[in-house]
Amino acid sequence: MTATADTVQKKPLTFEEEVIAATPSEARLKICIQCGSCGGSCPSGADMDHSPRTIFAMVKAGMRDEVLKSNTQWYCVSCYYCMVRCPQEIHITDIMYTLKRMAIQAGKYDAHVRDAPEFSETFIDYVKKYGRSFELGLASRYHLAHHPLDMPKMAPMGLGMWRKGRMDLAFSRKPIKGIDQLNKILAKAEEIGGLT
């Protein structure tokens, strides 16, 4: 670490600086001009508590709790429309991921968006078990826990997937050769966690 980095560390970071520091590459968030191209381009924007533009203004204003509680980041579908349209070339999608991680760390997501982080967790649990994703396990375990009443709706599709040879059953799954190696890597990686 350089002396400059040490000096910066001494002064507490603003919420906006924290978001930038936790985002890989160059977030460019500070140069947002509040034009709203992002929200106007967003396919799920209508369902968000706050548009991406508003969220960025709230980040700048230091409204940590309100930002991290918002459903905005969880309704981001990672389609990168905003990112290619942003005149300031802000890495919006990456910032949305940063806000997801910060919300999980702070335990600040409300019940109505709880499904999203838990779906992600279940997905990754299977990746750690097999090295690859496992659709049947993912769909059944996640739905049993979160949407048990939807199970009858999901079942015909699951059965269809299996009958069409598009889904593996648990007993036919084998982990990758390097599964232990992968788990050692991921254990260390998760311990490090982030850039800050």
Added chain:
Amino acid sequence: MKFGYYPGCSLEKNAIAYKQSTMAVIKPFEVELDEIDDWNCCGATEYIAINLVGAYSLVARNLALAAQQSATWEKQNGKFQMVAPCSACYLNLGKAETYLEETPKLMEVVNVALAEGNMHYTPGSLQVRHLLDIVVNDIGYENIAAKVTKPLKGLRIAPYYGCLIVRPGFQAVFDDPEYPTSLDKLMKTLGATVVDFPLKASCCGGHMTQISRTVALEMIYRLVRNAADYNADVIVTLCPMCQLNLDAYQGDANKQFGTDLKIPVLYFTQLMGLAFGIPPEQLGLGKEFVDARPALSKIGVDIPEEPPKKKRPSKEELPMPRMTQEG
């Protein structure tokens, strides 16, 4: 031409039709796909939401394995070329390669994690490309046209790109991020009629079906409706996630909106195969939820019914040898 090949989890099972048809259509060309040994999941859009270093380390293991294997791969612009047929894998691999190079601090901590598995990665030698890019730019429209024996004459196709193949373009930008045309041209090369499809680069909703069903079904409905408005017979896709969402959830979207849309969703490689005269059963046709038979009968393609599966013995009966009817 030998390319590094990262199939991704979907192609192993859910998108097996994409894999079968890809292998069938590259055969006539001098393209070799060298699968990365013991690759792992790219993390989709899930790991990055939980743990940054975890997500990049998961992808970096793939990149490190690829780099070890890359010496004999096609080299362009000073980089070894590797291909991913799934848009999400393509995005994640290319993005990690770019961001790990741009963010030394991230590369440093990822290497600390990789060291636990006796691995190390130095970014900069790989270029990750999508299968469509390889097909239209490395194989090329002319060579493809030369192999067309059964043109898809009269078939109205809505070319659906989805988002990640054209946006944001970390490594290999080969088409417009908002109004791409390479798939349109490919379908025209195969003899099909390409319909205007304004939502061709809009998002299918990704994992939204699992998180907010109503939001997801609306996104899916919008796309299928748009293709229907332009009288498309088939939606053609290049991503397993898009295929799954538009195909398997089309019925649910119909229920939510009180409609009866029935547009089959096929992979571009399946249509290439049909135009090359490859039998449908070698192209994974028949695995789709929305039946493609009525649409494909327009071009004289007949998909054989799948042979009925053997009935399982009833649990109430013991597995006793049985006399045959005749005997």
